[in-house]
Amino acid sequence: MFWLSIMAAGICLSCLLWLVFQPWAQSCSATSSQQNRGVLRFVWPWVQALSQVCKPFISWARRRRLGQLLSLSAWPEDWRPEHVVALQLLCFILGAVLSIGALFQYAKPGLPALLGAGLVAGSVLACLPVQHLRRRAKERQLAMLREFPFMLDMTTLCVEAGLNLQGALIQAATHGPQGALMSELRRAQTDMRAGMPRIAALKLFAVRTGLAEVQQWVMAMEQADSLGMSLGPILRAQSEQRRNERFLRAEKLALQAPVKMLFPMVVCIFPCTFLVIAFPIVIKLLSADF
Incomplete structure (x- = not known):
């Protein structure tokens, strides 16, 4: 019976190692564009393997939201929503295993506490991929919003x-500053050269940026094109409006700065100031003879 137990344990360990390292072996034997992607290339084999498992369980609403995030953050085109969900599942497993291992090593609580800690740590770590995509999309949209007035001026x-x-x-994309907006504009020009109508390419350009300002500009261009209006005055008005909005955003951020500084001042600076002022007074009061 002892040898049978050892054989069963060895077979289980072999199956576990095969399940863990089989995606890596398949990735090494196949050519994939993910091999040159920095840190993600180490987890890509398991992401690709788990994506087939996660794909049937993703709703269409979540698939649409993740697709929009991938597009706005300019993530590689071979990434799909199921890959993001698979990465979240990997992060959940990693967080749960690390938290359970750490608690079992140092605190040794009961089984419910271990499972609760693993669930909480895994859930927190599983939110990181989506939060990273949202932060990247927001930073990219802010960069495009800063480049948009210059593009309008050049146009x-x-x-x-x-x-x-x-x-x-074409001239604006050629001579404009290198950035996310110009890369999307060059992509729109590629669509135009491929035979797509100009307004349709610009509408796709506005969707990829996700900016309401760009969508308003495209709607103005579509209306001017359909009515045969002169583009010069419309572009000039759009450019002035975008620059005014940029100054208004700067003023809004400047007005928000004192409010954001209030909490650190109350929590960190004021107690230290009161301590420095009150310490000599307290010492004198304690040393005085009444």
């Missing part, structure tokens, strides 16, 4: 100089 200048809208956009 307005080229249109007033005699170019059509497509030629003005």
Whole structure:
């Protein structure tokens, strides 16, 4: 019986090692664009393997939200919503195993406490991939919002100089600062050269940016194109409006700064100031003879 137990344990360990390292072996034998992706290349084999398991359990609403996040954050195109969910599952397993192992090693609580700690730690760690995508998307949108007035100025200048809208956009993408907005604009120009109508390409450009300002500009261009209006005055008005909005956002952030500084001042600075002022007074009162 002893040898049978050892054989059963060895078979279980072999199956476990095969399940763990089989995705890595398949990834090493196949050519994948994920091999040159920094830190994610180490977890990509297991993400790809778990994505097939997670795919049937993802609702269409969640799939749409994750797809929008992947598009807004300019994540690689071969990543799908099921890959993000698989990465969340890996983070959950990692957090649960690490927390249970640490508590069992140092505190040794009961089984309910171990399971509760593993569930909490795994849930917190599972939220990190989506939070990273949201932060990356927000930073990218802020960068595009800062570049948008310059793109409008370049486009307005080229249109007033005699170019059509497509030629003005080409000049703006060529001579504009390198950034997320210009890369999306070059992608829209690639769609135009591939045969897509100009307004349809610009609408896709607005969807990829996720900015209401860009969508308003595209709607104005569509209306001007359908009515045969001159683009120069419309572009000039759009440019001035975007710059005014930029100054208003800067003023709003400047007005929010004192409110954001209030909590650190009350919690960190004021107690230290009161301590420095009150300490000599307290010492004198304690040393005085009444």
